[in-house]
Amino acid sequence: MKAMILNEYGDQAHFELEDVAKPTLKSGEVLVKVAASSVNTVDTMIKQLGTALPFSPALPAILGMDFAGTIESIADDVTEFKVGDEVYGCAGGLGELQGSLAEYMPADTRLIAHKPSNLSMKEAAALPLVAITAYEGLGRAQVSAGQKVLVHGGGGGVGSIAVQIAKAWGADVYATVGRQEHMALMQLLGATAINYREEAVADYVSKYAEGGFDVVFDSVGGENMLKSFEAAKLNGHVASTVSMLEIDLSLVHFKGLSLHVVFMLIQMINGVRKEEHHNILTEVAKLAENGQLSPVMDEVDYKLTDIGEAYHRLSSGKATGKVVVEN
Numbered sequence: 521m522k523a524m525i526l527n528e529y530g531d532q533a534h535f536e537l538e539d540v541a542k543p544t545l546k547s548g549e550v551l552v553k554v555a556a557s558s559v560n561t562v563d564t565m566i567k568q569l570g571t572a573l574p575f576s577p578a579l580p581a582i583l584g585m586d587f588a589g590t591i592e593s594i595a596d597d598v599t600e601f602k603v604g605d606e607v608y609g610c611a612g613g614l615g616e617l618q619g620s621l622a623e624y625m626p627a628d629t630r631l632i633a634h635k636p637s638n639l640s641m642k643e644a645a646a647l648p649l650v651a652i653t654a655y656e657g658l659g660r661a662q663v664s665a666g667q668k669v670l671v672h673g674g675g676g677g678v679g680s681i682a683v684q685i686a687k688a689w690g691a692d693v694y695a696t697v698g699r700q701e702h703m704a705l706m707q708l709l710g711a712t713a714i715n716y717r718e719e720a721v722a723d724y725v726s727k728y729a730e731g732g733f734d735v736v737f738d739s740v741g742g743e744n745m746l747k748s749f750e751a752a753k754l755n756g757h758v759a760s761t762v763s764m765l766e767i768d769l770s771l772v773h774f775k776g777l778s779l780h781v782v783f784m785l786i787q788m789i790n791g792v793r794k795e796e797h798h799n800i801l802t803e804v805a806k807l808a809e810n811g812q813l814s815p816v817m818d819e820v821d822y823k824l825t826d827i828g829e830a831y832h833r834l835s836s837g838k839a840t841g842k843v844v845v846e847n
Contacts, residue, residue: 523622529570555641584620630794633801636808646842657759665690675702816841
């Protein structure tokens with residue numbers, strides 16, 4: 521089969537189209553003919569940092585975590601899927617798991633689900649990692665109907681999905697963005713848009729959520745977490761997807777906040793609780809089919825052989841929503 525291969529890591533590394541052996545299946549796996557694969561920030565980090573990350577694949581590597589495609593064959597013990605099923609998931613591209621930047625990939629059935637019937641393969645491939653991340657973070661923060669939820673980074677892949685899931689769960693949703701076109705996007709997704717470049721935290725808290733937001737979902741992370749702590753109400757919840765830093769937690773203490781750190785690759789890296797991803801993807805598909813969730817797609821189209829350009833597009837910060845390559 522054809523695959524885009526990395527033979528080295530680092531700034532100068534580039535993908536090469538090569539012929540490799542078609543994967544053989546292990547117990548509990550299906551073989552998927554990949555139709556589309558989306559690019560995530562963690563993919564670009566693996567390409568650049570390589571073995572500095574403990575979960576990077578050995579070289580030569582086939583990257584790519586998110587995918588949508590059609591099942592070509594199944595292992596003897598697989599009963600919940602059949603040949604011809606359209607599926608989507610986040611099931612490879614790290615450790616010993618072959619990635620999706622190929623014609624075919626093996627996938628653990630606990631990491632995939634049936635594709636939303638109303639979405640194209642390209643749209644479905646944009647969802648898994650970001651949707652699982654958003655769903656897990658909002659769930660752990662106990663989002664419920666009637667709450668005021670603030671999403672930092674609403675224009676990003678994770679943030680735009682978090683806005684929609686919180687809205688579907690009945691929350692009153694607000695989202696910070698820094699680009700004018702994202703202001704209109706937030707309104708389209710049903711959230712009140714806040715331009716963080718023009719409004720200070722204290723100002724928009726006073727304006728929209730006197731006393732603070734019930735839940736703050738921070739898809740920006742880093743030093744922005746200090747803004748999340750400031751925006752949250754007493755005994756509120758903050759969920760962060762980017763928490764690799766040293767930071768002062770004094771405000772977390774004095775406000776009695778619950779801090780949830782979301783790292784959705786735990787199941788894949790450690791081989792634990794994989795069925796959680798299947799369950800979340802199944803619920804996400806229901807939301808999509810009910811018209812409550814759809815991916816925000818970047819305007820530039822890419823084919824598999826353009827994967828280097830797709831990685832550059834995401835890393836440039838110019839993309840709006842998800843960057844997807846199609847086979």
